[in-house]
Amino acid sequence: xxxxxxxxxxxxxxxxxxxxxxxxxxxxxxxxxxxxxxxxxxxxxxxxxxxxxxxxxxxxxxxxxxxxxxxxxxxxxxxxxxxxxxxxxxxxxxxxxxxxxxxxxxxxxxxxxxxxxxxxxxxxxxxxxxxxxxxxxxxxxxxxxxxxxxxxxxxxxxxxxxxxxxxxxxxxxxxxxxxxxxxxxxxxxxxxxxxxxxxxxxxxxxxxxxxxxxxxxxxxxxxxxxxxxxxxxxxxxxxxxxxxxxxxxxxxxxxxxxxxxxxxxxxxxxxxxxxxxxxxxxxxxxxxxxxxxxxxxxxxxxxxxxxxxxxxxxxxxxxxxxxxxxxxxxxxxxxxxxxxxxxxxxxxxxxxxxxxxxxxxxxxxxxxxxxxxxxxxxxxxxxxxxxxxxxxxxxxxxxxxxxxxxxxxxxxxxxxxxxxxxxxxxxxxxxxxxxxxxx
Amino acid sequence: xxxxxxxxxxxxxxxxxxxxxxxxxxxxxxxxxxxxxxxxxxxxxxxxxxxxxxxxxxxxxxxxxxxxxxxxxxxxxxxxxxxxxxxxxxxxxxxxxxxxxxxxxxxxxxxxxxxxxxxxxxxxxxxxxxxxxxxxxxxxxxxxxxxx
Numbered sequence: 210x211x212x213x214x215x216x217x218x219x220x221x222x223x224x225x226x227x228x229x230x231x232x233x234x235x236x237x238x239x240x241x242x243x244x245x246x247x248x249x250x251x252x253x254x255x256x257x258x259x260x261x262x263x264x265x266x267x268x269x270x271x272x273x274x275x276x277x278x279x280x281x282x283x284x285x286x287x288x289x290x291x292x293x294x295x296x297x298x299x300x301x302x303x304x305x306x307x308x309x310x311x312x313x314x315x316x317x318x319x320x321x322x323x324x325x326x327x328x329x330x331x332x333x334x335x336x337x338x339x340x341x342x343x344x345x346x347x348x349x350x351x352x353x354x355x356x357x358x359x360x361x362x363x364x365x366x367x368x369x370x371x372x373x374x375x376x377x378x379x380x381x382x383x384x385x386x387x388x389x390x391x392x393x394x395x396x397x398x399x400x401x402x403x404x405x406x407x408x409x410x411x412x413x414x415x416x417x418x419x420x421x422x423x424x425x426x427x428x429x430x431x432x433x434x435x436x437x438x439x440x441x442x443x444x445x446x447x448x449x450x451x452x453x454x455x456x457x458x459x460x461x462x463x464x465x466x467x468x469x470x471x472x473x474x475x476x477x478x479x480x481x482x483x484x485x486x487x488x489x490x491x492x493x494x495x496x497x498x499x500x501x502x503x504x505x506x507x508x509x510x511x512x513x514x515x516x517x518x519x520x521x522x523x524x525x526x527x528x529x530x531x532x533x534x535x536x537x538x539x540x541x542x543x544x545x546x547x548x549x550x551x552x553x554x555x556x557x558x559x560x561x562x563x564x565x566x567x568x569x570x571x572x573x574x575x576x577x578x579x580x581x582x583x584x585x586x587x588x589x590x591x592x593x594x595x596x597x598x599x600x601x602x603x604x605x606x607x608x609x610x611x612x613x614x615x616x617x618x619x620x621x622x623x624x625x626x627x628x629x630x631x632x633x634x635x636x637x638x639x640x641x642x643x644x645x646x647x648x
Numbered sequence: 649x650x651x652x653x654x655x656x657x658x659x660x661x662x663x664x665x666x667x668x669x670x671x672x673x674x675x676x677x678x679x680x681x682x683x684x685x686x687x688x689x690x691x692x693x694x695x696x697x698x699x700x701x702x703x704x705x706x707x708x709x710x711x712x713x714x715x716x717x718x719x720x721x722x723x724x725x726x727x728x729x730x731x732x733x734x735x736x737x738x739x740x741x742x743x744x745x746x747x748x749x750x751x752x753x754x755x756x757x758x759x760x761x762x763x764x765x766x767x768x769x770x771x772x773x774x775x776x777x778x779x780x781x782x783x784x785x786x787x788x789x790x791x792x793x794x795x796x
Binding site for chain 1: 671
C-alpha cells in the first residue's frame with residue numbers, strides 16, 4: 210500500500226504546482242481534483258517521453274522529467290481578469306445538504322472498501338491494463354517486442370498507455386509488482402471527478418450541487434476496478450464540463466483546462482480518442498471560435514497515435530474487410546438495437562435523462578447543446594463500433610455496452626440536474642425560458 | 649414572493665429530478681461497509697482464477713521463480729480449446745510471467761501451433777504429463793516445468 214500512497218502523493222506534488230501555474234485562481238476541491246488528474250497525466254507524459262527517447266525508466270529520471278513538464282504548464286497560462294476565483298465566503302450548510310454530502314461520502318468510502326477488497330480480479334485488468342503495466346515495469350519502458358508480437362494482440366496493444374504507465378510508476382516506486390492496492394488509484398479518480406462536479410455548484414444552489422455530486426458518485430466509482438474506465442470517466446467528464454463552462458461563460462482558462470483533460474482522456478483508451486473527436490465536432494458546431502483552442506489535446510494524444518501507427522499496432526475494429534462487416538451487420542440492425550436496449554445499464558436512469566431532455570424548455574437545450582451533442586456523438590461512435598466489429602455482435606454488446614454508456618453519464622447528469630432544479634425553482638432564466646419555449 | 653404554479657409538466661420535471669438522483673445511487677455498493685468483508689475478500693481473491701484456483705496461479709508463480717527475465721515459455725494445459733479454458737491459461741500466465749515471453753500452443757481458432765513448443769526454451773505443463781525423458785527443472789502445484 211505504501212508505494213501506491215507515495216505514487217499518489219507524487220502525482221499531487223507534480224499536479225498541484227502545475228495547476229497553480231496554469232490557473233492561480235484554483236482553490237480547495239478544484240485544486241485537489243486538477244492536481245491529481247494533471248499529476249497522473251504528467252507521470253504518463255514523463256514516462257512516454259523517456260520511452261520515446263529510449264531511456265530506461267528510473268524513479269529519479271521520471272521525477273525529473275515530470276517536474277519539467279509541471280513547470281511547462283506555466284507556458285499554458287492564460288491571463289484572465291482578476292476575480293474572486295474559487296474563494297467564496299464561508300457558507301452555512303443546511304441539514305439536507307449535509308445529509309446529501311454524507312451519502313456521497315458513504316458512497317466514496319464504500320467504493321474505497323470495494324476497490325481494495327483483494328488483489329485486482331477483473332479479467333480485463335490482468336489480461337490488458339495490469340498486464341501491460343507489469344510488462345513495461347519489467348522492461349523499464351515500453352516493450353515494443355511485446356507490443357508487436359502476434360500472440361499478444363489480445364491485450365489491445367494499440368490502446369493508449371496512461372493507466373499502464375501509472376501502474377508501472379507505482380511498481381517502480383515499490384521496487385516490485387504488487388496489485389493488492391492498485392484499486393486506490395480508481396478511488397482517487399472517482400474523488401477527483403466528484404470534486405469537479407461539486408465545484409460547479411455556483412451555477413445552482415449548494416443543495417442541488419450536492420445532489421448532482423451524489424448522483425454522479427456511483428458512476429465515478431467505476432465498478433471496473435483496475436480498468437481504464439475510472440480514469441476515462443474522470444478525465445472525460447472533467448474535460449467536457451470544463452469546455453461547457455468555457456462556452457457558457459466565455460472563459461478561455463476553462464477551455465485550457467478542458468483541452469488538457471481531454472488530451473489525457475484520449476491517452477486512457479480508444480474511447481477517449483473518440484470522445485476527443487466528439488468534443489471537436491460539437492465545438493465546431495456550436496462554438497467554432499474555440500475549436501483551435503483544443504490544440505493541447507492533440508499535443509498530448511498525438512505521440513501515442515504516431516507511435517502505434519509507426520509500429521503497426523493493429524486495432525481490432527479496423528481489421529479485415531470493414532465495409533463487408535458493416536453491410537452484414539446493417540442487415541441485422543434491428544437485432545443489434547434490441548440487444549443495446551436489453552443490455553442498457555440502468556434503463557430507469559436513462560429514461561429519466563431522456564425525459565428531462567424532452568421536458569425542459571428549448572432554451573435549456575440551446576444552452577446545453579454542447580454537452581447533448583457530445584453525448585449523442587459519443588453514443589453514435591459506440592453504435593458504429595458494433596457495426597464494424599469483427600467479433601460476434603451479441604457478445605461484443607454484452608461485454609461492453611453496459612460499461613461504455615457510463616462514460617457519458619456524468620456530464621449528462623450534471624446538466625439535467627442543474628437544468629431541472631433551475632427550471633423548477635423558477636430561478637434566473639427559468640421564467641422567460643419557459644415563456645419562450647411555450648410560445 | 650410569487651409562488652410558482654404547479655403544472656403537470658413541472659410535476660413531471662420534479663419526478664425526473666428525483667428519479668435521476670435516486671436511480672444513480674448504487675445501493676449494493678453502499679452495503680459493503682455494513683457486511684463482513686472477509687468472505688467477500690476471499691471470493692474476490694479466487695474470482696480471477698475460478699476453478700483453476702489455487703493450483704494454476706501457484707504453479708505459474710513457481711515457473712516464474714525458476715525462470716528469468718527474457719526466457720520463452722510455452723504453456724500446456726489439459727484443455728486444447730481456446731474458449732474452453734486455454735485462453736484463460738495463456739492470458740493468466742502472460743500476466744503472472746510478465747517479463748518472460750509466453751507462447752501459446754493453441755490459437756483463438758483452436759489451431760495447435762507446435763512451432764511455439766519448439767521455439768520455447770521452457771515448457772510449463774500443468775496437469776498434463778510431460779514427454780518421457782524431458783528434463784524437469786521444477787515441479788509442484790500439479791505441474792512441471794521442463795527445458796530442452
